[in-house]
Amino acid sequence: MGFKRKKGDGDGEEMESEVRGRPSFNTAERRNVILPSMIKNKDKRAKVYAKQKHEKKVEKQKKIKARDAAEKQALELGEEPPQKMVPKTIENTREADETVCRPDDEELFADIDADEFNPVLRREVTPKVLITTCRFNSTRGPAFISELQSVIPNSDYRKRGTYDLKKIVEYAKKKDYTSLIVVHTNRREPDALLIIGLPNGPTAHFKLSNLVLRKDIKNHGNPTSHEPELVLNNFTTRLGNRVGRFFQSLFPQEPNFRGRRVVTFHNQRDFIFFRHHRRYIFDVKEDKQSGAKGKDGVAKERVKPRLQECGPSFTLKLVTLQHGTFDTKGGEFEWVHKPEMDTSRRRFFL
Amino acid sequence: MQNDEVIWQAIRHNHCSYMAKIETGIFCRNPYNVTGICNRSSCPLANSRYATIRDHDGFFYLYMKTIERAHMPKNLWERIKLPRNYEKALELIDKHLLYWPKLLQHKVKQRLTKMTQIRIRTRKLNLKTREKVMTMARRDIKREPRREEKALKAAQLEKSIETELLERLMKGVYPKILDYPELVQKEVEVEEEEEEEEEEEPEIEYVEGYDELLEEVEEDIEDFYGGFQSKESHLDNDDDYDFEDDEDGEEQVVIHKKGRALKKFDGNGKSKKKSKVVVEVEQDDGDTRQILKSLKL
Numbered sequence: 001m002g003f004k005r006k007k008g009d010g011d012g013e014e015m016e017s018e019v020r021g022r023p024s025f026n027t028a029e030r031r032n033v034i035l036p037s038m039i040k041n042k043d044k045r046a047k048v049y050a051k052q053k054h055e056k057k058v059e060k061q062k063k064i065k066a067r068d069a070a071e072k073q074a075l076e077l078g079e080e081p082p083q084k085m086v087p088k089t090i091e092n093t094r095e096a097d098e099t100v101c102r103p104d105d106e107e108l109f110a111d112i113d114a115d116e117f118n119p120v121l122r123r124e125v126t127p128k129v130l131i132t133t134c135r136f137n138s139t140r141g142p143a144f145i146s147e148l149q150s151v152i153p154n155s156d157y158r159k160r161g162t163y164d165l166k167k168i169v170e171y172a173k174k175k176d177y178t179s180l181i182v183v184h185t186n187r188r189e190p191d192a193l194l195i196i197g198l199p200n201g202p203t204a205h206f207k208l209s210n211l212v213l214r215k216d217i218k219n220h221g222n223p224t225s226h227e228p229e230l231v232l233n234n235f236t237t238r239l240g241n242r243v244g245r246f247f248q249s250l251f252p253q254e255p256n257f258r259g260r261r262v263v264t265f266h267n268q269r270d271f272i273f274f275r276h277h278r279r280y281i282f283d284v285k286e287d288k289q290s291g292a293k294g295k296d297g298v299a300k301e302r303v304k305p306r307l308q309e310c311g312p313s314f315t316l317k318l319v320t321l322q323h324g325t326f327d328t329k330g331g332e333f334e335w336v337h338k339p340e341m342d343t344s345r346r347r348f349f350l
Numbered sequence: 351m352q353n354d355e356v357i358w359q360a361i362r363h364n365h366c367s368y369m370a371k372i373e374t375g376i377f378c379r380n381p382y383n384v385t386g387i388c389n390r391s392s393c394p395l396a397n398s399r400y401a402t403i404r405d406h407d408g409f410f411y412l413y414m415k416t417i418e419r420a421h422m423p424k425n426l427w428e429r430i431k432l433p434r435n436y437e438k439a440l441e442l443i444d445k446h447l448l449y450w451p452k453l454l455q456h457k458v459k460q461r462l463t464k465m466t467q468i469r470i471r472t473r474k475l476n477l478k479t480r481e482k483v484m485t486m487a488r489r490d491i492k493r494e495p496r497r498e499e500k501a502l503k504a505a506q507l508e509k510s511i512e513t514e515l516l517e518r519l520m521k522g523v524y525p526k527i528l529d530y531p532e533l534v535q536k537e538v539e540v541e542e543e544e545e546e547e548e549e550e551e552p553e554i555e556y557v558e559g560y561d562e563l564l565e566e567v568e569e570d571i572e573d574f575y576g577g578f579q580s581k582e583s584h585l586d587n588d589d590d591y592d593f594e595d596d597e598d599g600e601e602q603v604v605i606h607k608k609g610r611a612l613k614k615f616d617g618n619g620k621s622k623k624k625s626k627v628v629v630e631v632e633q634d635d636g637d638t639r640q641i642l643k644s645l646k647l
Contacts, residue, residue: 262511279515307508
């Protein structure tokens with residue numbers, strides 16, 4: 001056998017560029033770039049690859065150093081430091097959605113005035129919630145339900161029996177409930193949440209995942225029975241706005257700040273994270289801020305709230321939102337999740 | 351010539367494509383089979399005189415085959431529609447299968463009974479609501495938890511909750527009875543000091559400072575609209591807690607009533623008002639200082 005010819009020779013490169021159908025580069029240039037994957041000898045290949053990685057790393061470090069030095073210099077001179085580059089995140093590069101709520105949208109205000117949550121949100125009606133399960137009960141169901149009861153004030157639990165859901169809706173309407181929550185279980189775990197607003201409010205079907213009960217949280221706290229404070233983050237689009245108000249309508253609108261309970265619904269990439277915290281007193285921390293709003297750049301005291309998690313934590317994902325109460329056959333669906341909506345990684349609906 | 355025995359031997363001992371062997375027994379999947387079991391007497395292929403009952407569109411039909419038509423497969427099975435009434439159907443079967451072997455008659459009647467029961471049950475069930483099991487593509491099932499994890503990391507929940515609570519504290523949503531008023535006052539003092547310093551400076555420089563303050567205010571407003579709903583709710587609370595200050599230690603119920611009675615605006619109105627105030631600040635160059643001070647609570 002002859003020598004093993006390194007594939008990184010001129011012939012190999014030309015062939016390679018032909019094979020790949022690329023516009024033919026300057027062969028001189030190509031000669032410098034040897035793809036490690038082209039080398040058949042494992043030893044040599046590993047070495048070449050390691051060397052390439054090292055070179056890249058060194059280059060990157062050089063760039064970072066240069067950037068830092070430039071910034072420092074500019075600060076010392078008292079000039080504006082060069083613009084900090086913002087990394088691209090999925091949230092940054094999210095597809096522009098025309099349904100994002102703008103602050104000056106008259107139509108939005110009109111809609112809000114006319115929607116179903118208004119009576120509750122304007123405190124004309126106190127929210128009263130009925131919790132029930134699906135027909136087959138499960139092991140983890142009751143624990144979750146009792147925790148839900150502790151989170152949502154003014155909530156009752158009724159066993160399901162084999163009543164039709166529509167009948168349950170009527171019963172709840174008669175008894176003046178403002179919302180009905182059905183916890184659906186699958187494979188002995190709570191799986192879905194069906195929240196129905198009453199009397200003729202929308203029906204939202206959520207997929208429940210990642211449920212952590214209170215006893216499974218480390219250093220959990222026990223919630224009091226004061227009315228909680230709500231935090232709704234990141235509900236930007238019209239649909240998100242509606243869902244956010246839906247959550248709002250489950251809770252009474254006068255939070256008892258003395259109780260220091262916070263209930264958070266945080267929307268991120270169409271996943272709604274639910275958390276339940278107990279606030280500690282706000283801590284004062286010595287904090288050095290340079291170049292931020294503190295124009296002195298001197299040690300500044302910062303106030304920081306400390307949270308203790310209590311109560312369940314889970315994730316919700318909206319599956320369908322229906323206009324009236326629960327009616328799968330005849331109802332009007334405002335939003336249904338279809339698999340074809342998932343084709344773009346930068347598109348979110350809430 | 352049609353010889354049933356030969357057919358049976360050929361089918362059963364070699365291969366019958368209708369035979370289904372399960373752990374509980376040997377079954378026949380032939381649609382014309384009366385009992386459903388693979389048997390010498392129940393095999394429709396190995397019996398030249400045979401009868402079944404089949405269901406079509408909710409009606410029962412009696413199917414019969416005789417050896418006289420064995421050479422005409424197209425017209426092999428004779429079909430008779432059975433009446434809805436169970437007893438009348440039984441009589442009809444008796445009439446048609448009059449001189450047929452007892453076993454066949456018995457089996458056919460058994461089948462009729464069974465099928466009527468099934469029919470009754472299906473109709474009852476259709477009246478009730480049944481849950482339908484929806485399936486999701488496996489690819490999606492696997493993809494969701496992955497995406498959820500990444501979203502969780504991107505969310506930085508604790509940080510965002512803390513910033514939100516801090517903002518509310520700064521805005522003065524929480525009543526001053528609670529034990530961090532000093533902290534809030536400190537912050538406010540610090541900011542006021544900065545304001546005063548700028549006022550003392552010559553006018554040109556003050557204008558610059560004013561712009562920065564404006565930015566702060568604008569940013570506040572942007573945040574304000576970013577967390578639109580939450581702000582709405584807390585704004586309403588804001589008003590309520592103004593009243594609580596005056597009457598300390600009152601019960602929740604009383605406050606609630608008073609809140610309702612004294613409410614003369616709607617949440618949106620208030621928000622609009624606030625935004626209008628800011629607009630005035632931007633346009634006016636004159637009495638900005640005083641308006642700013644009032645904003646700072």
